[in-house]
Amino acid sequence: MINLAVRDVAHGIGRYVATAVGLGLLIGVTLTMGGVYRGMSDDARAFLRATGADVWVVQQHTLGPFAEASTLHDDAWRSIRGLPGVAAVGNATFLTTQVRYGERWVRVMVLGFEPGRPGEPGYLVDGRPVTRSHYEAVADVQTGFRLGERVRIRRNEYTVVGLTRRMVSQAGDPMMFIPLRDAQEAQFLKDNEAIVNDRARLAANPRVNRPGVPGVLEAVGELQTSNRSVNAVLVRVAPGADPAEVAANIKRWKRLQAFTSTEMEEILVGTLIERSARQIGLFLAILALVSVAIVAFIIYTMTLGKLKEIAVLKLIGTRNRTIAAMILQEALGLGVIGFLIGRISATLWGPLFPRHVLLLVEDSARGFGVTMVACVLASLVGIRMALRVDPAEAIGG
Amino acid sequence: MAEPAIRLERLVKRYGEGPAAVEALKGVDMAVYPGEVVGLIGPSGSGKTTLLKCLGAVIEPTAGRMVLGSETIFDDGWKVRDLRALRRDRIGFIFQAPYLIPFLDATDNVALLPMLAGRSDGEARARALEVLGALDVAHRAAARIAELSGGEQQRVSIARALANKPPIVLADEPTAPLDSERALTVVRILNRLATEYHAAIIVVTHDEKIIPTFRRIYRIRDGRTVEEPGEGRPLD
Numbered sequence: 001m002i003n004l005a006v007r008d009v010a011h012g013i014g015r016y017v018a019t020a021v022g023l024g025l026l027i028g029v030t031l032t033m034g035g036v037y038r039g040m041s042d043d044a045r046a047f048l049r050a051t052g053a054d055v056w057v058v059q060q061h062t063l064g065p066f067a068e069a070s071t072l073h074d075d076a077w078r079s080i081r082g083l084p085g086v087a088a089v090g091n092a093t094f095l096t097t098q099v100r101y102g103e104r105w106v107r108v109m110v111l112g113f114e115p116g117r118p119g120e121p122g123y124l125v126d127g128r129p130v131t132r133s134h135y136e137a138v139a140d141v142q143t144g145f146r147l148g149e150r151v152r153i154r155r156n157e158y159t160v161v162g163l164t165r166r167m168v169s170q171a172g173d174p175m176m177f178i179p180l181r182d183a184q185e186a187q188f189l190k191d192n193e194a195i196v197n198d199r200a201r202l203a204a205n206p207r208v209n210r211p212g213v214p215g216v217l218e219a220v221g222e223l224q225t226s227n228r229s230v231n232a233v234l235v236r237v238a239p240g241a242d243p244a245e246v247a248a249n250i251k252r253w254k255r256l257q258a259f260t261s262t263e264m265e266e267i268l269v270g271t272l273i274e275r276s277a278r279q280i281g282l283f284l285a286i287l288a289l290v291s292v293a294i295v296a297f298i299i300y301t302m303t304l305g306k307l308k309e310i311a312v313l314k315l316i317g318t319r320n321r322t323i324a325a326m327i328l329q330e331a332l333g334l335g336v337i338g339f340l341i342g343r344i345s346a347t348l349w350g351p352l353f354p355r356h357v358l359l360l361v362e363d364s365a366r367g368f369g370v371t372m373v374a375c376v377l378a379s380l381v382g383i384r385m386a387l388r389v390d391p392a393e394a395i396g397g
Numbered sequence: 398m399a400e401p402a403i404r405l406e407r408l409v410k411r412y413g414e415g416p417a418a419v420e421a422l423k424g425v426d427m428a429v430y431p432g433e434v435v436g437l438i439g440p441s442g443s444g445k446t447t448l449l450k451c452l453g454a455v456i457e458p459t460a461g462r463m464v465l466g467s468e469t470i471f472d473d474g475w476k477v478r479d480l481r482a483l484r485r486d487r488i489g490f491i492f493q494a495p496y497l498i499p500f501l502d503a504t505d506n507v508a509l510l511p512m513l514a515g516r517s518d519g520e521a522r523a524r525a526l527e528v529l530g531a532l533d534v535a536h537r538a539a540a541r542i543a544e545l546s547g548g549e550q551q552r553v554s555i556a557r558a559l560a561n562k563p564p565i566v567l568a569d570e571p572t573a574p575l576d577s578e579r580a581l582t583v584v585r586i587l588n589r590l591a592t593e594y595h596a597a598i599i600v601v602t603h604d605e606k607i608i609p610t611f612r613r614i615y616r617i618r619d620g621r622t623v624e625e626p627g628e629g630r631p632l633d
């Protein structure tokens with residue numbers, strides 16, 4: 001038996017392929033959207049892994065520096081160090097800022113870390129770790145910085161000495177690692193004008209600037225310009241220790257909040273990315289609907305153009321089943337070709353996107369399933385119309 | 398004479414119900430024998446198409462009897478279950494326009510019928526080529542429908558009607574769009590095929606050019622048929 005669908009498609013191959021390409025691009029966009037979301041959660045995980053922390057200690061009553069402001073005194077780590085199960089602790093600051101690089105500005109997340117402690121960048125693809133305690137930096141290759149180049153963060157210039165890969169913030173900004181002291185200065189220190197202003201105001205305040213007691217003015221001024229804050233303390237637990245237990249201990253004994261890296265991941269993915277996820281979910285739903293509409297419309301018009309032939313086919317004894325199968329196969333064919341084109345185009349244009357686009361096999365499988373279901377639904381319109389055709393119409397009046 | 402290929406007795410077809418009902422056929426009697434071509438003529442609205450649709454088992458008559466060969470297929474109700482198979486295997490249809498399937502080539506348009514009847518592709522195509530040969534279009538067997546001339550399309554559509562060697566062929570105004578030379582060619586073909594395939598061919602027509610060629614005519618007027626001898630003008 002001849003496959004009617006194949007013959008019909010071959011007869012109008014141009015229009016069919018054009019439709020499949022259109023549908024394919026739409027599916028490609030859909031897969032990319034899903035990939036962007038996957039990339040976001042993947043970035044968040046990669047970021048947490050990059051810090052090397054098992055437990056995050058942050059300001060009490062906060063969800064940590066990525067959800068809200070979190071400030072700790074940079075001495076807090078001392079009391080944590082002694083708790084059971086704690087192998088290493090490190091202060092860390094996180095600052096998303098613009099970095100001056102030649103003629104352009106690059107948006108990066110600057111992590112201030114203490115060498116040899118959690119927070120220090122792990123594997124370097126090139127260069128060496130930071131060895132001096134000032135004005136050296138390790139940057140992710142995605143920043144575009146090259147070894148030996150000098151970049152400006154706030155008031156200071158840093159030399160790029162090492163490069164990492166796939167180290168991005170939860171927002172997708174490439175990361176830069178600089179010594180904690182520099183980072184504290186960059187993040188918390190007021191600019192010169194503000195300092196001068198404050199000094200003048202202090203000097204004009206008779207309660208501080210008392211005649212005959214010169215030390216007070218200086219001491220207060222120093223306190224004002226000091227920068228003794230960090231955003232989090234990163235804890236690495238000892239082998240065999242349970243991070244959840246360590247975190248519980250910290251919460252119980254210190255006036256601090258502590259999250260395991262799993263909880264931190266939930267905070268990042270669950271709260272920060274969740275809205276993007278819903279946004280993307282809605283996009284996906286709309287795109288799926290549009291795809292169904294396109295396939296339905298094209299199958300409908302293809303069937304509409306064949307009503308006379310369908311009447312003749314019925315008159316000469318073709319089963320309804322055969323005619324329905326023809327329409328269904330044409331719709332599924334559109335779906336299969338469209339999906340292949342979509343998957344290929346998503347792979348091709350994925351790297352052009354500024355953020356990591358992660359195309360998972362299971363997402364593709366799910367996308368394929370949805371496409372097939374959409375095609376079946378879309379074909380129902382055409383099938384219904386074809387089944388209603390009266391074979392007597394072939395004979396006319 | 399032999400048993401008729403198709404026989405109708407007091408066939409009635411009413412459209413609709415109640416006072417608005419239209420009785421298109423009011424008791425038609427008719428018998429057509431294998432190997433003959435009869436004309437079915439009558440004024441507009443007299444019931445020609447209705448009769449053809451009843452004969453073709455695409456609409457259900459209201460009452461009466463239809464006998465196909467020795468089998469009663471309708472007696473105040475259908476006596477066969479599978480009307481689709483009946484149309485496919487035992488009735489050939491020729492339309493005013495060829496109505497070929499544009500996405501199949503000439504051979505497959507014809508071969509589709511034997512295939513639908515369950516024959517293998519090879520067998521069906523061999524049959525198609527044979528019938529296309531009988532209609533002198535075998536050389537166009539591989540052509541796409543859009544590449545065929547109007548006359549060639551008409552022949553292919555006649556070949557399709559004959560592909561399953563049905564005992565009955567129904568032709569609905571097959572010559573209406575043709576000039577008189579071509580119209581006579583079609584009639585000549587139908588006559589030859591009626592003899593070769595032992596088919597009873599019923600031709601619904603208005604066409605004054607071909608009416609004189611029939612040996613037997615059923616004139617239908619106001620829902621009833623009257624049998625008349627035709628001129629039977631020879632087709633050289």
Ligand SMILES: Nc1ncnc2c1ncn2[C@@H]1O[C@H](COP(=O)(O)OP(=O)(O)OP(=O)(O)O)[C@@H](O)[C@H]1O
Binds near residue numbers: 397419420439440
């Ligand atoms: N589906 C229908 N419903 C109601 N009435 C119908 C229907 N089809 C045909 N009729 C009526 O039945 C009568 C016979 O119609 P039919 O189509 O058989 O005539 P015809 O001889 O083929 O005419 P023409 O030569 O104009 O094609 C007409 O009065 C027509 O209006």
Ligand SMILES: [Mg+2]
Binds near residue numbers: 396447
């Ligand atoms: Mg008519």
